[in-house]
Amino acid sequence: xxxxxxxxxxxxxxxxxxxxxxxxxxxxxxxxxxxxxxxxxxxxxxxxxxxxxxxxxxxxxxxxxxxxxxxxxxxxxxxxxxxxxxxxxxxxxxxxxxxxxxxxxxxxxxxxxxxxxxxxxxxxxxxxxxxxxxxxxxxxxxxxxxxxxxxxxxxxxxxxxxxxxxxxxxxxxxxxxxxxxxxxxxxxxxxxxxxxxxxxxxxxxxxxxxxxxxxxxxxxxxxxxxxxxxxxxxxxxxxxxxxxxxxxxxxxxxxxxxxxxxxxxxxxxxxxxxxxxxxxxxxxxxxxxxxxxxxxxxxxxxxxxxxxxxxxxxxxxxxxxxxxxxxxxxxxxxxxxxxxxxxxxxxxxxxxxxxxxxx
Numbered sequence: 001x002x003x004x005x006x007x008x009x010x011x012x013x014x015x016x017x018x019x020x021x022x023x024x025x026x027x028x029x030x031x032x033x034x035x036x037x038x039x040x041x042x043x044x045x046x047x048x049x050x051x052x053x054x055x056x057x058x059x060x061x062x063x064x065x066x067x068x069x070x071x072x073x074x075x076x077x078x079x080x081x082x083x084x085x086x087x088x089x090x091x092x093x094x095x096x097x098x099x100x101x102x103x104x105x106x107x108x109x110x111x112x113x114x115x116x117x118x119x120x121x122x123x124x125x126x127x128x129x130x131x132x133x134x135x136x137x138x139x140x141x142x143x144x145x146x147x148x149x150x151x152x153x154x155x156x157x158x159x160x161x162x163x164x165x166x167x168x169x170x171x172x173x174x175x176x177x178x179x180x181x182x183x184x185x186x187x188x189x190x191x192x193x194x195x196x197x198x199x200x201x202x203x204x205x206x207x208x209x210x211x212x213x214x215x216x217x218x219x220x221x222x223x224x225x226x227x228x229x230x231x232x233x234x235x236x237x238x239x240x241x242x243x244x245x246x247x248x249x250x251x252x253x254x255x256x257x258x259x260x261x262x263x264x265x266x267x268x269x270x271x272x273x274x275x276x277x278x279x280x281x282x283x284x285x286x287x288x289x290x291x292x293x294x295x296x297x298x299x300x301x302x303x304x305x306x307x308x309x310x311x312x313x314x315x316x317x318x319x320x321x322x323x324x325x326x327x328x329x330x331x332x333x334x335x336x337x338x339x340x341x342x343x344x345x346x347x348x349x350x351x352x353x354x355x356x357x358x359x
Contacts (some may be wrong), residue, residue, distance in 0.1 A: 079317070100138060102323070131335060158178075167234075186268065189264035222326070248303075275289060
């Protein structure tokens with residue numbers, strides 16, 4: 001009992017020291033664009049330390065998952081200190097990562113708690129099937145993340161439209177050549193209505209996130225559609241966005257404090273699908289932008305060096321991680337197969353507790 005308490009105290013001290021060291025380094029690295037090399041070194045140290053602690057405490061049931069969770073959180077925070085992080089893209093990948101982490105936790109429970117309690121031959125096939133289901137879920141998660149990363153890495157190759165004629169031409173192309181959307185460049189709203197001092201020319205605005213205090217839902221205005229003027233004078237109907245995660249680089253302005261907004265005539269780059277707008281009366285169809293994924297303020301060059309560059313950098317990291325985890329996703333199936341073979345060879349002939357008879 002004394003040894004167990006001593007071991008637990010040592011484990012807590014090691015975790016405390018590791019957390020304090022990581023917090024100190026993160027505070028120093030936060031926002032430093034010239035410290036990517038140090039971030040890579042810190043991430044490597046976290047991974048090696050986590051693996052070492054996991055091997056040291058591999059006989060304990062819950063310490064290994066705790067170490068894995070804390071190491072993962074530390075890696076996430078290290079990544080978020082980089083100015084190259086694209087937070088909306090990062091959040092999309094995190095949904096897949098959290099789901100995969102939950103499945104890995106179930107795999108750990110299966111191997112450490114369920115497998116040792118299976119002793120009968122009739123339990124062999126259910127254990128194998130369950131392990132294969134976990135492997136399939138992990139493989140699907142890794143493959144989905146990798147495919148998503150591949151799509152984002154291909155964004156710089158998206159077609160660019162600066163005129164209404166180009167949008168119409170892209171609409172005529174096969175869907176497979178534009179499934180990832182296009183980048184339309186123009187001015188949103190009517191430049192003639194723009195006021196030199198601002199005021200009533202706000203087209204859209206949203207509350208900026210605040211760490212302290214509350215935000216008013218009524219202080220957000222995101223229209224369901226916009227009109228975009230292209231370089232050739234064409235006016236294009238644009239489907240609106242649903243939330244602030246689909247807005248990028250909007251200036252600090254708006255009718256209230258702590259807001260970002262778009263004004264009449266602002267230069268924008270819109271990531272959307274080309275489409276066609278038809279009126280109810282059956283008039284001539286006009287070009288449109290549907291399924292709007294993003295409305296970014298600024299020029300095309302600013303969009304490329306800003307949002308797009310950060311999105312590609314973020315996707316590449318998760319793409320390599322997903323690719324590295326693909327072989328490991330087969331580990332549950334392999335362990336399930338080993339348990340299946342052992343039960344079929346050494347398992348008892350105990351009958352199943354639940355039987356189904358056909359009469």
